[in-house]
Amino acid sequence: MKLVVLGGGESGVGAAILGVEKDYQVFVSDKGSIAEKYKKVLLNSKIEFEEGVHSKDRIFEANVVVKSPGIPDTVPMILELKEKGVPVISEIEFASKFTDATIVGITGSNGKTTTTMLTHHILESSGMDVGMAGNIGDSFAWQIAQSNLGNYVLELSSFQLDGIEGFKPHIAVLANISPDHLDRYDYKLENYIASKFRITMNQTKEDYLIYDADDEHIAKWMSENQTNAQLIPFSIEKELEFGAYLKDEEIIIKLNTEVYKMGIRTLALQGKHNVKNAMAASMTAQLLKVRKETIRESLESFEGAEHRLEPVLKINGVEYINDSKATNVNATFYALDSMETPTVWIVGGVDKGNDYFDLMPLVREKVKAIVCLGVDNQKIVQTFSSVIDLIVETAGAEEAVKVAYKIAEKGETVLLSPACASFDLFDSYEDRGRQFKNAVREL
Incomplete structure (x- = not known):
């Protein structure tokens, strides 16, 4: 039985390891580059792999394909595999x-x-x-x-x-x-x-x-x-x-x-x-x-998840909170709802079709100032400029934290809760959260 794994990340390499153990002939194909730590695992397990390309002839030999969650079902090769009757499933x-x-x-x-x-x-x-x-x-x-x-x-x-x-x-x-x-x-x-x-x-x-x-x-x-x-x-x-x-x-x-x-x-x-x-x-x-x-x-x-309403430090009576995992409006709604002091809100990133209007009552009630953290902040500025006097645009975690530090006063909170994906300025929401925490510690 031939198993082809599309994507050489955590789930893909895991599926490949299990495939080998269950006597499949395994081939891993990643259109991008495979991280060093995963490459080592594949080499140590003597699993064939390619990166930077999808070799169609090899992939179409598969009896079953395990696809990374990051690859949409609408990609032509996935549609073609399904048309040919090859099962395309998740690692789960x-x-x-x-x-x-x-x-x-x-x-x-x-x-x-x-x-x-x-x-x-x-x-x-x-x-x-x-x-x-x-x-x-x-x-x-x-x-x-x-x-x-x-x-x-x-x-x-x-x-x-x-x-x-x-x-x-x-x-x-x-x-x-x-x-x-x-x-x-x-x-x-x-x-x-x-x-x-x-x-x-x-x-x-x-x-x-x-x-x-x-x-x-x-x-x-x-x-x-x-x-x-x-x-x-x-x-x-x-x-x-x-x-x-x-x-x-x-x-x-x-x-x-x-x-x-x-x-x-x-x-x-x-x-x-x-x-x-x-x-x-x-x-x-x-x-x-x-x-x-x-x-x-x-x-x-219980100690909570990193990057989810994670207290970082209290500096000069100001609480800094990392909620970088809030990649949509609903997650940020929860974060703002739990704020009990005037809040300097750091928001922005890649907008996935957000409607920020749901946040309006909470922003009116809780937010003192907005610090934008994204390449394109136009929608945020347009939505909230009528209710928030101070909106500042920044181009990175360090600048955003420095600006928030100047605005926030004793007894207030600085909250990173972006309501957006991170890929305009950061590798991931984890990277965004870590950069925020490092910037706070550098103050």
Whole structure:
């Protein structure tokens, strides 16, 4: 059997390693360049690869193709492979064929990284053998090749879900849906929503779908479509007969005959969105028979994800917060909503079709000044110039931090929450976040 892997990054190299272990003839092809660390792995494993080109004759010999999530389905070569009947799948789909592990799959436009890390932290604290993979950490395929644990918590993007056929998580979590990556979905929100719901398409009545009952897009899809999974909602807006809800500063969980209550003031992560993340993670853990005391202790001891509302330093009474992972408007909405002091907001980057108007009430209420961090800031300036007097354009993290330092006064906050992708000035949102943190430390 011939396996061709398109893309020599984390997921591609993981799939190649697993392919070799399962006796496939493996060939890796990357149209760009392959990072040194991955090249070493391929060479050490004696896996054939090419970079800077896609050799069509080699690729079309494949019995199965594993495609990097970054390659759109609309690329001519992918369409041609599918026309010829060659299965084109994601690394998640490929890896899932070789494990009997209990899988928790977590998706959503925002909050999925934190919910994944939080769920993994609770399960690991309970003594379970559990891996964390997908959009985070070492690739799922790589982990199965190396250790094949009994449980996995997977953070799943819409791109990864687009490449599944038989993949089925025992517990699926749908954190929320807001417009994102619409450039990959013909600028149609319904296509993106359908992609997210692929997480439940193979679930049976033995499986569970935990979902945000406050999300209008989720509610609409569920009123028009069906899933076989057992539905478990969570909400911070209304009381529920079943699931998790918020009442009088307490999370209340009703999953069976018992009622479990937990105060939100002691949670390690504060903010409304983190209450939802805690609800989803707690219910997942309860379904997997983790003791309530372990859940409570884990929620109180958890340290959050890097680049997600990450406190950096307090300088002259000003708090600096790195939320570089906020690559869409909805993520920034959560960030601004959790600010409790006047805020100098650093925003901007590659706009994926953003509508900033949703942020207007929060900007009026919380934002003192805006520092733009992007090549083209016209849309941001146009949207907010009527409500914010001070808007400054900058061309890099260091300049943005220096400008924010001059504007912010004691008792205020400087928040990097770009609401945009990072590729105009940075390699990635991680690079953007690290440059921001370095610039703050240099002050």
